[in-house]
Amino acid sequence: MSTTTDAPVSNYTPAAESLGAVLAAGEQPKPPSAWSASVTFGWRAMLKIKHVPEQLFDVTAFPIMMVLMFTYLFGGALAGSVTEYLQFLLPGILVTSVIMITMYTGMGVNIDIEKGVFDRFRTLPVWRPAALVGALFGDVFRYVMASATILIIGLILGFRPSGGVVGVLLGIALLVAFSFAFSWIWTMFGLFLRSEKSVMGVSMMVMFPLTFLSNVFVEPDTMPGWLRTFVEINPITHVVAAVRSLMAGTPDAGEITWVLVSGLVLIAIFGSLTMRLYNRK
Amino acid sequence: MSELAIETSGLVKVFGKTRAVDGVDLSVPAGTVYGVLGPNGAGKTTAVRMLATLSRPDGGEARVFGKDVVREADAVRSMVSLTGQYASVDEDLTGNENLVLLGRLLGHRKPAARERSAQLLAAFGLTDAADRQVKNYSGGMRRRIDIAASIIKTPDVLFLDEPTTGLDPRSRNQVWDIIRIIVAQGTTVLLTTQYLDEADQLASRIAVIDRGKVIAEGTPGQLKASVGAGAIHVRLRNAAQRETALSVLTTVLGTGVQLDADPVALTAQLSGEDSDREAAEQASRALSELARAGITVDNFSLGQPTLDEVFLALTDHPATSDSSDSSDSKEVAA
Numbered sequence A: 001m002s003t004t005t006d007a008p009v010s011n012y013t014p015a016a017e018s019l020g021a022v023l024a025a026g027e028q029p030k031p032p033s034a035w036s037a038s039v040t041f042g043w044r045a046m047l048k049i050k051h052v053p054e055q056l057f058d059v060t061a062f063p064i065m066m067v068l069m070f071t072y073l074f075g076g077a078l079a080g081s082v083t084e085y086l087q088f089l090l091p092g093i094l095v096t097s098v099i100m101i102t103m104y105t106g107m108g109v110n111i112d113i114e115k116g117v118f119d120r121f122r123t124l125p126v127w128r129p130a131a132l133v134g135a136l137f138g139d140v141f142r143y144v145m146a147s148a149t150i151l152i153i154g155l156i157l158g159f160r161p162s163g164g165v166v167g168v169l170l171g172i173a174l175l176v177a178f179s180f181a182f183s184w185i186w187t188m189f190g191l192f193l194r195s196e197k198s199v200m201g202v203s204m205m206v207m208f209p210l211t212f213l214s215n216v217f218v219e220p221d222t223m224p225g226w227l228r229t230f231v232e233i234n235p236i237t238h239v240v241a242a243v244r245s246l247m248a249g250t251p252d253a254g255e256i257t258w259v260l261v262s263g264l265v266l267i268a269i270f271g272s273l274t275m276r277l278y279n280r281k
Numbered sequence B: 001m002s003e004l005a006i007e008t009s010g011l012v013k014v015f016g017k018t019r020a021v022d023g024v025d026l027s028v029p030a031g032t033v034y035g036v037l038g039p040n041g042a043g044k045t046t047a048v049r050m051l052a053t054l055s056r057p058d059g060g061e062a063r064v065f066g067k068d069v070v071r072e073a074d075a076v077r078s079m080v081s082l083t084g085q086y087a088s089v090d091e092d093l094t095g096n097e098n099l100v101l102l103g104r105l106l107g108h109r110k111p112a113a114r115e116r117s118a119q120l121l122a123a124f125g126l127t128d129a130a131d132r133q134v135k136n137y138s139g140g141m142r143r144r145i146d147i148a149a150s151i152i153k154t155p156d157v158l159f160l161d162e163p164t165t166g167l168d169p170r171s172r173n174q175v176w177d178i179i180r181i182i183v184a185q186g187t188t189v190l191l192t193t194q195y196l197d198e199a200d201q202l203a204s205r206i207a208v209i210d211r212g213k214v215i216a217e218g219t220p221g222q223l224k225a226s227v228g229a230g231a232i233h234v235r236l237r238n239a240a241q242r243e244t245a246l247s248v249l250t251t252v253l254g255t256g257v258q259l260d261a262d263p264v265a266l267t268a269q270l271s272g273e274d275s276d277r278e279a280a281e282q283a284s285r286a287l288s289e290l291a292r293a294g295i296t297v298d299n300f301s302l303g304q305p306t307l308d309e310v311f312l313a314l315t316d317h318p319a320t321s322d323s324s325d326s327s328d329s330k331e332v333a334a
Helices: A016-024 A034-051 A053-079 A082-101 A103-115 A117-122 A130-157 A164-192 A196-212 A225-233 A235-247 A253-280 B044-051 B073-077 B095-105 B110-123 B139-150 B169-184 B196-202 B220-225 B239-253 B276-292 B307-314 B325-333
Strands: B004-015 B018-029 B033-037 B059-064 B080-083 B157-161 B188-193 B205-210 B213-218 B230-236 B257-259 B265-270 B297-303
Touching: A016 B110, A016 B169, A034 A053, A034 A130, A034 B095, A053 A082, A053 A130, A082 A103, A082 A130, A082 A164, A082 A196, A082 A235, A103 A117, A103 A130, A103 A164, A103 A196, A117 A130, A130 A164, A130 A253, A164 A196, A164 A235, A164 A253, A196 A235, A225 A235, A235 A253, B004 B044, B004 B188, B018 B033, B018 B044, B018 B059, B018 B188, B018 B205, B018 B213, B033 B044, B033 B196, B044 B059, B044 B157, B044 B188, B080 B139, B095 B110, B095 B139, B110 B139, B139 B169, B169 B188, B169 B196, B188 B196, B196 B220, B205 B220, B205 B307, B213 B220, B213 B307, B230 B239, B230 B276, B239 B257, B239 B265, B239 B276, B265 B276, B276 B297
Parallel strands: B033 B188, B033 B205, B080 B157, B157 B188
Antiparallel strands: B004 B018, B004 B059, B205 B213, B230 B265, B230 B297, B257 B265
16 A cells, blocks of 8 residues: 555656647636536545545544543433433534534645645636635535434434424534534634644634533533623524524524524635635735 | 746745845746756745745736736636645545546546546556555656646646755656656746756756845856856876876866865866866866876766855855755745
8 A cells, every 4th residue: 555666657758749749638628617616626525535534533433422421421410311311412412523523624724735735726727715615515524424423323322302304404404504604714724823733722722612611511500600601602502502493393593593694604704814815825 | 039938027025034035037938948046945936936826926026928926816827837846736635536636627527637637647657556646656756746737737837846856866857858848848837946957957048046036047058157167076096196186187277176085086177168068178188188197097077066056156155955944944834
């Protein structure tokens, strides 16, 4: 696999005929549409998953670990029984896990810049955001994988959502849509920070308070006032509330609207900041 | 005057306190290889990145076939290709996947992109490696896939940023041959390099850059003439004859004869005004004088002036490659 032998091709001599013919045959196609360029970049993300399947570890093993850990750690103490707690926890842990893996988006962008691949993309005459939108398409696949993993393990452990198949699918769809919007924060950091490690550091610093100081694990009623205020303005709380309501079969229009609107706001702000940085680099 | 492929005036790029490119004027005639020669950190990469629309100039102007690199960036992007100092293809993907991906992004439909990829892989001797991940390629193969990726759509201007740095001699020769074929097909090539002999081999004109400024410009012949034509290195059979040899060479060639660390070797600077021929004549005269003085020469070689010698001649400091190395690597990371 990892042999780097040059042996079979070291006798290569560039031939004027073949190389010249290739150059002369260079018909000039029209640049692709914005959509087609984005989908092509999405295809690149899928190829990377094919060649480096280990990168799916974080969307399979990590969520399984999260579900098992928190279900059994808090289940008995907080809700009296594991199964009962799971009905409350699962939508929340789903949101937490998927939001947490959005940070890999920023790291991926940063690695591409470091390796010089982005320089090549940026000299192409294509719709400017395509490379990033395409990378996010690949990430959407990862979010769906993570959601499916969590759902399956939840169902095995006794999660019985009253919203049925439709409610669960709508919940996942809303979460994936929000995560797509949320990821633009990380593409911005990925372009902005110097190294992959600093992207990771910043992500962790934002993610931990955001996911833990929320309504994922416990209802905010017992928290001190100042903390409750934070929890109530925390976007994750709203996403969790909306996803919970959909999976429970009692859609909360207010929360769902909140999530969709804040998603659009995130794209508007961080999408444009990202593109500014991307063009300025 | 023929058409200009690239034209810059007063080009400036500032990183913090460093003026990485400090008022560069270049005129690159269409259809030629133009060499930009300088040590690490001289500002070569920064200048190329501005010309390829990857970074915005802080001052001055640059045009590619008359199109401004800032205001008409899209028009410039449709004409240029860049092969960077570092791999600019995706290492996780195979060679074929990289070329198909880029072909698609240039607007080819899938079948056309596949066909183009196959042709390029064949022309670059990479057919056997088509389905291997690029990270498993050797240095020479990687550079070839990089260049192949740059000519999926035949560019009007190809930027090659240090295309042979770190390559073994065989791979370097292959890259040189490829560049010659590409330019023969009408593409203008702007080549940056740290090696004078590379610029000499390929370029019809050379600009020498140091600390962000062009310090000399001209044909390779003019440039070398400003430094002297090089040196002759002589190895004697008998160390005892070295003093005699020194005086013979000094008589024939004038000053600039040195004793090497090796007790049987000497180096003499040649002062050929503008041609290699003159240098060769001087060298042969020196050798025959040595023979007449009864000194046995075991071995001799003619040395081109090195980049260091060019720098010493043009500036008052040597081309230390690590003095401002950090600024070059920063540009790449930024």
